[in-house]
Amino acid sequence: MPEIQKECLSLLCLYSQTEYGRTLLLKNLDLPNSLEKLTGLLNQLDMFGVNVLEIIANFTSAKRFKVAIRPYFKRVILHPFLNLLKNVPTRNLHLLPQAVSLLGSMAEDSSVCKEMSDCKELWNVCLFIMEEYKTKSSEYTDVLLALLGLMVNISFEQSSVIEETAADITDKCLVLLCSADGSIITRSAGLLSHILPQSTDAVNIAVNGGIVKILLKMLKVGGQKTLRYALKALATCAKNSQRAQEQVVQLDKKFKIFLKLLDLEDEMIVSLAALCLGHCVEIPGAATSLLSSDIVKVLLKHAGGDSKKTAVQQNAAIALGKLCTSE
Template sequence: MTDCTNKTLFRTGSGFSILNDNKIVRRSISTTGEDGALDLCLSVIMLWQAVCQRNEENQRVLLALSSTGEQLFCLLMSRDPEIHRQSLALLAIYTQTEMGRDMVNEYLDLPELVQALLRFMDFPDERASTAIGLLTDLAQEERFRVQLRSNFSTVVLPSFTRLLRSIELVNAAALPQSIAVLGNLSLDTVMRGQMSACELCWKACLEAVDKCQVHTPGSSSRDLLFAILGLMVNLSLEQNAVIQEYAGPVTHMCMALLNSKDGGILTRTMGILSHVLPQCPIAIEDAVTGGVVKKILQFLKAGGQTTTLYSIKTLAVCTKSSLQAREDVVMQDKRFRILMKLLSSESELIVGNTSLCLGNCLEVPGAASSLLKSDILKVLLRHAGGDAKKTAVQKNAAIALGKLCTSEPRYMVELRQLHGIEILNSCMKYVD
């Protein structure tokens, strides 16, 4: 079976059916070699590998047989390590190509397959990494994610939740990748909604983060923490009662992680805060009291596009509802140098949230006076009267302008000189 001709002859000569119809072969597979026919069972698997390698039609014929799916799951559930390895190698032939992955999606019971592959996380050897590698390949396919939706919350999610709640017991090397697979599944809006609304899922994430922090610092613990935080960033995109309920513990977790010196950990932590805080006013107060404003200003000063996006959004949320947050910004960034720099960003999201944050802070008595020698009025006018694609940029800039001139009347002279009144009138349609 080393060349294409023989592989074709095997198929056209009913090789698959001959094997499938043989009672001894079927029994050796269904009992996974436990009746003494281990060598026969392994030989059949390796024959399947040989005829399917680089032959997509043979791959299709094998999976299309009504008995193959059940036989594969029997092999994956075997107690023999070598049967595991060869069965996983057979599946790897399929997951390496798009057409092969399509066949898996079409012919196999996907929830059952996911459960079977996750079971290998309990083994300390390479079987865990191989199984998770297969899941990683499959999870990239939209069709795979779509077909998991109906049984996801009842069949698949509990298996992943078990992993999160027992990270100290499962294969440490493959664990970060398994959580990353769950993160890929959360890109599907339906499954993300189911995960995010699952109280056990949030509880498991928090427990897993705690265990990561208790573990001896190292690359494996860091990779696992990074993966869990990435999952939580995705889940917190949703808005639901469970997130509101867990906003306090999640915020407490994030505040502890903000002391990390790892840039990737900090970015994802700030991403979680930017999604969770808008859903819970009490959590905002906890974060502000815990010194989140000082941390955010440090991150904004250091730069980094993604971190800046998350940080300025979080700061805008905090300053909108918390007087202490506004006062903290004024006290720690006295001339608004950090915010002024962000107003020249090419990102409209950054500019819009910075304008909102600045407008909030200008409500603090005396804050506007610190900007008298700056070109803040020109900058805000440019954004308010510009042609930004996001109207929030113009709206927030216009509001900040109004608060600037209200708080410090000396700006009114400059505003008239720059025809600012006309500009503001023209963008009033963006202001509710």
């Protein structure tokens, strides 16, 4: 029987590799029943795992597949995949990044993405793997990277489930921000940039855990994506925590980091830098250190410029207004 199953999977795999083959399969298969049988084989990874994941990956490349699975996605795909992530034997860990990437591909559909972001079991599995990484980093690095990418994608929209788990996620991310792996740092910052605006408790945990110092360090050396993520997370902290504002002022006394960021061409970075600056100059005496700089000229340029993003003009104008009223 296993040999017959293996040959059938090989045939399905072959058919699903071409657009014509996928169209035929999607038209003629009882999709919910077929997927349920396919994902049911995930508990026999050694024998069927590679073929099952490849078939589902081939299906996922068809837009109509993502739409078709909406009504039964949670039952026939998400739950079996979560069981796989929780219970996979060490010898099969190499298959998990592909499994997580498949979920990420399906999350491109807004309905499926919403279902994932509202699934508490999914977030609990994510927390479980983040915890496993602490003691088994060499084995779980690829899995964690894929999972962080998925978490960033599904945390973009607000969710009550995310709000409930935000404190725990933040706690785990603070550890990951100290990783030696740059990709893990960037994705952890990206996750925090989405999570922190959804929970003041998470902001307090982050600030008390020393996130301001970590983010300021990232702002000195990070690439474009890292800068955006770090600034968004820092802006959220500065907006909701006076302690965060005070730490920024203490650690970057003359706002040299922000002055450099305001000079960049990336409008999102400029906008977020102005937003952070606007929050931090609310601290009494903070603006004094800027008196000898050309900050007024820089903010005036951005506030009155022809930026395509109105947020740049708005945030620069607000920062300028706070600066003028404070000194």
